[in-house]
Amino acid sequence: MTAIVSGSASQALSAALASELDCPLAAVEYDRFPDGELLAAVPGFDADRAVVVASTTSHAAHLELLLLQDALHEAGAEEVVTVLPYMGYARQDRAFESGQPISSRAVARAISTGADRVLTVSPHEEGVCEFFEPTAEVVDAAPVLADPLPDDLADPVFLAPDEGAVGIAETVRDTYGSGEIDHFDKHRLSGDSVEITPSDADVAGRDVVVADDIIATGSTMSEAVEVLHDREVARVFATCVHPLLAGNAYTKLAASGVEAIYGTDTIEGPATAASVAPVLAEHLSAD
């Protein structure tokens, strides 16, 4: 029997996945030691196979995942599958300056020690999967980004804010059914500021869906939205797999005049509008 074990940042997704796979959700209990250290336990766990679903959106979530994996092995699980809907530190995939760590490799190694198998959803660079042992499997969530879009988009353009996101824009367009593909070019000036070079596509009076893998500080998306409004678009929808929305990203985007901000439940929050549970269930059922 398989049971789904939820990390605290992935509860709605875990419940949806349990429903898709028709398997139980295991009980997870938390406690704190007097010194503040966490205890994450799976009392009464008795399945052979555990699927732990945990977005590692914070240091606490990383640690909680390691504790849950260990608790499951202690409880006798024969196989512990770890699903990282959102993998924290995945964008630090190289040492950018001498003396820096390859942070994604460090966390992948730690997570691998407690996992027989790892799945991760739409990572920014698939190369990070090789830091896991065995190599992590990629589940592409881009098709579900079409789910929340209105079905009356006017002569739509599916736009990637940079060339790297064109594949996502194409998948969303293909799933939606029709529309033009275009992309801007982006130059990152700092961690929270970017410069966008628009294309010469005629977007006036048309609805535009800007699709990306992640909205972090919101700088990329809000710059793209402002450029589009300068070109007199009709409506702009911002969509991404991982709505991280750090700091003031949500309000920054709302202020830029976006019609709606859509993301998936890899990060549960104010922009969650689509679930990756069906694509995860399909991947897990294909074994």
Ligand code: R5P
């Ligand atoms: C970068 O290449 C990614 O695809 C995203 O465009 C980027 O990480 C978004 O970050 P932010 O929201 O901080 O601009």
